[in-house]
Amino acid sequence: MNPLIVGEDIWKVYRVGDVEVQALRGVSVTIEQGEFVAIMGSSGSGKSTLMNILGCLDQPTKGQYRLNGVEVGQLRPDQLAEIRNQQIGFVFQSFNLIPRTSALENAQLPLFYRGLSLKEQRTLASAALQRVGLKGREHHSPTQLSGGQQQRVAIARALVTSPSLLLADEPTGNLDTESSQDIMGILEGLNRDGMTVILVTHEVDIAAYASREIVVKDGQILSDRATKGRSQVVGA
Amino acid sequence: MLAFVWLTVITALRVLGRNRLRAGLTMLGIIIGVGAVIAMVSIGEGAKQAVQKQIATMGTNVIMIWPSYMTIGGVRGAQGGAVTLTVADALELKKRIPILSETGWLIRSTMQIVNGNRNWNGPVHGVSPSYVTIRDWSFSSGGSFTQTDMESAARVALLGQTVVENIFEPGEEPVGAIIRIKNVPFRVIGVLSPKGQSVQGSDQDDVVFIPFTTAERKVFGTLFLGSVGGVFVSTERTEDLVDAAEQIRQVMRARHRLQGEQPDDFTIRTQVEIGKVQEGTSETLTVMLMIIASVSLLVGGIGIMNILLVSVTERTREIGIRMAVGAKRFHILIQFLIEALTLSVVGGCIGILFGVLAARLTTVIAGWPTIISSDTVAVAFVFSVVVGLFFGLYPANKAARLNPIDALRYE
């Protein structure tokens, strides 16, 4: 089977006025289906930039990125949107829920753009909310939910389409330890069910949930190693 | 797709409902524009129909021939200089032009009309019986005079409604009464049904008809026997009017021995021409309405565009989120277009309501006739849709072209 992610010599260069910022400088990475990867590195090292490219939100300035065997670099915006909708789930540090819109409707959003019937959207979104432990909170708006709960809505939205790849950029960055543990528990469960999870974090104990750790520094991969992974420890 | 549009409409309504004041102010331009147009078109249509009714009071397929004073070398001759139109002309027309169905003539004067101790100064028309037919006069009581009355120069009279009101007591029966016109006694044999105002604005019911021969021999004291103030003819079919008018001109010119360059010494007007003049007036009105409509819709549209641009900026992050989970450009475009459409259509509908209300009020308060046609309402509706689409397109397109990363990062 093909690897899920193959990145070869990925560069990302931003231009701010006359200054050129090289956010990524030749990153090559291969991630197999079903992996749980933590990306670490200091602030400004290019982690988010990499995640955005892996998530087809952005395209590399130079280099190749193949997702499920498809070369992403040449695709048009609408084709990228299609890939994000079909294959990728996003979780952001700042939750990024649509304000004044219920948890259920937020979780429905990807299905809405997939063109499912309203009934199917509701059924799947309810199931996703139940999965993240938010049964009974379907009609709460983001302001009526705690940070941890909001992040769980975001995860429900990410998993509602059963994507093959789930990307989480500092998902616990705005949460306390207990909520962080909850969120990581959910991600761990999704990974156990076969979803590929890539996670950016600054915290060592969060990274410990993953089975592979990539460290980025100045837009390059500093180290890439398998860790024992917490799930194996728990499972043992 | 249907679910998508439906949910997008609901979202749009929710967003607008959240900023009710803002949405209301935005719609104001459209509301005023559409309302004003509906109201004014209704008033215009009402006026047009009133005019058409007035034109219909002239009769059916009527051609009028008036004497006009001779102009020699551009200088107008003295008034009443020559007798240019006669009964003989009218009879000749009837003989020579088969498409004419009726020929009538009249002579006019203003005289004192007396009944008992009441008197009234009004127009008295000496007419041929056919004139009454051509003008489609009907009777509220009694009837018209006959060819025999005409030949015997009988002293019989037909009274218009205004004259009746002025020289008879309410409830008094005019038919059979004896009135005096310039001291000559006349028996009233008919009362004319009211016709109201003429196209020129005069009261058509302020009139007394007496036989032409009676007028010229016993009342008016005409200088030249057979001279008439106007000839009225009619045709069976409206299409024949133009052709008939031309034939009349030829016959008249020949009879009056006018050669080549000499101008006509008479004026021919058909009912259709008079209608056209009125239509021209209402066309000017229509053009002005169009200008008002365009300006107000333009202003309303710009308002919508402005508020949508604000909305796009405010919701940049939301757009980013939607794109991140798979919204294509077209989805975002449709979302904002629907928002613009909701504004313009809701505004348009409110405007239609206000317009209809204003038209009704005009009728109730000012008494002007108004006509609210479904066409006007439909056109106003379509226009609000078009305005929404047109002015929504730019902001919607701007939203759809956002880069998902930049949109997500937007603070």
Ligand SMILES: Nc1ncnc2c1ncn2[C@@H]1O[C@H](COP(=O)(O)OP(=O)(O)OP(=O)(O)O)[C@@H](O)[C@H]1O
């Ligand atoms: N849109 C942009 N325009 C210009 N420079 C950018 C842009 N986005 C990122 N950068 C630059 O690219 C570099 C990498 O940024 P990135 O957001 O990937 O860092 P990060 O590793 O996610 O940091 P943090 O841990 O603080 O989130 C930084 O130097 C940043 O200033």
Ligand SMILES: [Mg+2]
């Ligand atoms: Mg980052």
